[in-house]
Amino acid sequence: MAPRVAPLLALSLLVLWTSPAPALGGANDAEDCCLSVTQRPIPGNIVKAFRYLLLKDGCRVPAVVFTTLRGHQLCAPPDQPWVDRIIRRLKKSSTKSKRHSS
Template sequence: MELARSMAFFALLALSLWSFPPASGSNDALDCCLRTSQVPIPRKIVLDYAVQRIHDGCPIHAVVFITMRGKQLCAPPHAHWVRRLKDRLDSVYQSKDNLWSK
């Protein structure tokens, strides 16, 4: 009886440890912009961009431009130069998509 009780305890312990993720060692934190820069970013250094939204868990709404060197530069989404740079990047990728689909 005692052996069965011990086995059940260890099985329950193993199951509980297996089903809960570890408290440390995992990095589920988002890489968010905390502020944006008003300085325009030159088109020639930008490869792509992503939009950061508040409802995704970040503190501010921003456009994150990815440079050729892999840096992430945060910009205000409603600035005129940001919208223009996004449009240029979109048109470049749109034209590349059209070439591949032919």
């Protein structure tokens, strides 16, 4: 019987460990939080949008979530220069599109 209990216990612990942290009164649902961030630069040309998920939002890992053209969401560290470059480019293109649509 013991050999059957070990895999079940391991699975239960894995589910608990990977479950999102409960929100601490933040605006975002806990499910929106990133569990980790990539240190590897994301190509800016595949990104169409971004949003911040910070400690004050109830997340354990502060992150910028980039949404790709294909709809994937990638978590990046907010303090990296390559992240700032992508955000500046997105803001600049957003400003241009707003001017053209007016």
